[in-house]
Amino acid sequence: xxxxxxxxxxxxxxxxxxxxxxxxxxxxxxxxxxxxxxxxxxxxxxxxxxxxxxxxxxxxxxxxxxxxxxxxxxxxxxxxxxxxxxxxxxxxxxxxxxxxxxxxxxxxxxxxxxxxxxxxxxxxxxxxxxxxxxxxxxxxxxxxxxxxxxxxxxxxxxxxxxxxxxxxxxxxxxxxxxxxxxxxxxxxxxxxxxxxxxxxxxxxxxxxxxxxxxxxxxxxxxxxxxxxxxxxxxxxx
Numbered sequence: 001x002x003x004x005x006x007x008x009x010x011x012x013x014x015x016x017x018x019x020x021x022x023x024x025x026x027x028x029x030x031x032x033x034x035x036x037x038x039x040x041x042x043x044x045x046x047x048x049x050x051x052x053x054x055x056x057x058x059x060x061x062x063x064x065x066x067x068x069x070x071x072x073x074x075x076x077x078x079x080x081x082x083x084x085x086x087x088x089x090x091x092x093x094x095x096x097x098x099x100x101x102x103x104x105x106x107x108x109x110x111x112x113x114x115x116x117x118x119x120x121x122x123x124x125x126x127x128x129x130x131x132x133x134x135x136x137x138x139x140x141x142x143x144x145x146x147x148x149x150x151x152x153x154x155x156x157x158x159x160x161x162x163x164x165x166x167x168x169x170x171x172x173x174x175x176x177x178x179x180x181x182x183x184x185x186x187x188x189x190x191x192x193x194x195x196x197x198x199x200x201x202x203x204x205x206x207x208x209x210x211x212x213x214x215x216x217x218x219x220x221x222x223x224x225x226x227x228x229x230x231x232x233x234x235x236x237x
Contacts, residue, residue, distance in 0.1 A: 096131035097237060098124055098162055098175075105135050106160075109142035109151060116151060117142075121162035123237040126175065130227060133210075134177065140200050141179050141223060149181050150220045156184030164234055173234060175227045181220030 058075055065071050102119050110117040126134075138160075142151075150156025162177040200214055200223060213224040 094128055095125040095235065096128055098122070098126065098134075101131050101135055102138065102160065102162075105138040106142060108139075109146055116156065117158045117160060119160035119162075121160075121177075122164050124164055124175075125235045125237060126229070127233055130175075130229070130233075133207075133227075134225075137200065137225060138179075141221075144200070144221065145181055149187070150184030151181075153184055156220070157182055164229075167228070171231050173229055173231055175229055175234070177225045177227075179221070179223040181222070184220050186218045187216055187220055 055075070062071060062075075098121055102121075106117050106119065145151040145156075145158060150158060159180045159182070160178070162175065165174050165176060167173055200212065207227075209228040211226045213222075215222040
């Protein structure tokens, strides 16, 4: 890669050495897209490393204090944040298929020899910023199912479905995603709400184009996410 003072990007090598990525100025759009992609990946890489570093420092500094339930919950949240950062970094490109997003996240929680997470949906692609949001929510749903829900035992299952439906407003549609747990031990919706539960309720609602429904009947968690999209944001594969 040619060295030039025109466009320098600070970076670090695998051994921690300081690097500087440089590009020759070019008038074509492809060159600017390449610079944007490199900076995006570098930013994601640094964000992931910061979370992992914070987790490592916490473990080394706290020692026996980590056995305290309050401290353990804090560390658990850091571990969850680290996993979410890794999930987000695995979503590549400007657009992602829903099938790819689901497969990428669910492979962490399912056994391919005896699958218990059953999913299907419309063959559609969506912009990467929506893909990141969905990946984080799916990660939290899977984590919750493993720890407290239908995947904690040996008989429970998850049914995951998605579809795109037309809106009354011209030029708009809605991506609907539903997660339904069945077959696990009876659920008792008592006690304080956990960190993951608050994420599932609130994360999908921080954007005015999203609505999230979180229900916990005795049969298992039911979660429904709706994202209002412009028709131009959705492509059918």
